[in-house]
Amino acid sequence: MSITLHAADWLSLFTHYLTLSLLAVGGAITTAPDMHRYLVDERAWISDPQFSASIAIAQAAPGPNVLFIALLGWNVGLNAGGIPTALLGMTVTMLGIMIPSTTLAYMAARWGHENRELRVVRAFKQGMAPIVVALLVATGWILATGSSYDRRDWPIWAVAIVSALLVWRTRLHLLWLLGAGAFIGWMGWL
């Protein structure tokens, strides 16, 4: 796939990610549908398989999932030329998605820390605590069950439940668990 990008297109890519940044409440992945609409359907800067692969690779790799955005920018740049434009694309999308949200998060955190004795700050932090703790359990549930409850997936649920119990009750290193999961899957038992 080969495309041509002008300066205005790069700017448009950058500003699109700047606006998405502040909409990404609940993680960058929540804006993936909009990125698909913009990059694949509207602009046709990357192909659908490139889009899916970017998300799959970033989820398989260690590190924050937001790195799928770096790969999207990388692929846009790759389609527009070669490695130099790929690096430019990666820089443009990552700076765009990061600058607004990190600025806001930093200022909010600093304000909250300076005013940590205020009743409203304490109420916010403590009031959100039960919600975000339960959200973690819910996220694990969604990851383990997928979008449908297919009974044939029971080995996946079993692996998830056993690893949850081991992490909860023991101090076993997390990498052993991930290695065991990779082995079980490699052998085709899932």
Next chain:
Amino acid sequence: MSSLPEAQPAAPETPPLARPESLTDLFVSFTLLALQGFGGVLAVVQRELVEKKRWMTREEFVEDWAVAQIMPGPNVVNLALMIGGRYFGFRGAMVGVAGMLTVPLLVVLGLALVYAQVAGNPHIAGALRGMGAVAAGLITATGLKLVSALGKHPLGAPLVAGFAIATFVGVALLRWPLLWVLLGLGGLCCVLTWRRLGRPT
């Protein structure tokens, strides 16, 4: 759910908290955390920073996580920013984010280069499924451990358990949009907490 705190292994909070020694320590620590985080870095952050390095208590972790979650942007990056900023101000915040992203970015690019060759391999696909299932367990366990951080909550155990269960049912079973849950249930819980905090004890 209210019986969970007692079930925790005894982890007294008496030893004083540690802190990162330098910006280099911060960068290296976050890089290592990120590189262990397959399928989500949060479980590793909780295990390493709260349980092993003891840079913060469970309560502090939950409070920071609440802010990182409600703010737009990638959650663990926000968390790295806040933890870095807590110890070294603005420079610490930048170093925390850089540690979380720089080396993992190189790894992801490397994987992207080899992905085309291995994408169809059933063993690789199976291994990724296996790691995904473990990651689901890790994130669940992180949530279960942090339940103990709710023990001193001003609303008291029954209300806190009610909010937690409602959140779980709404998100995991009914698949409500996250934003509604944060604004609706989260907002209501904040208002109730605010009223309770204003009441003389």
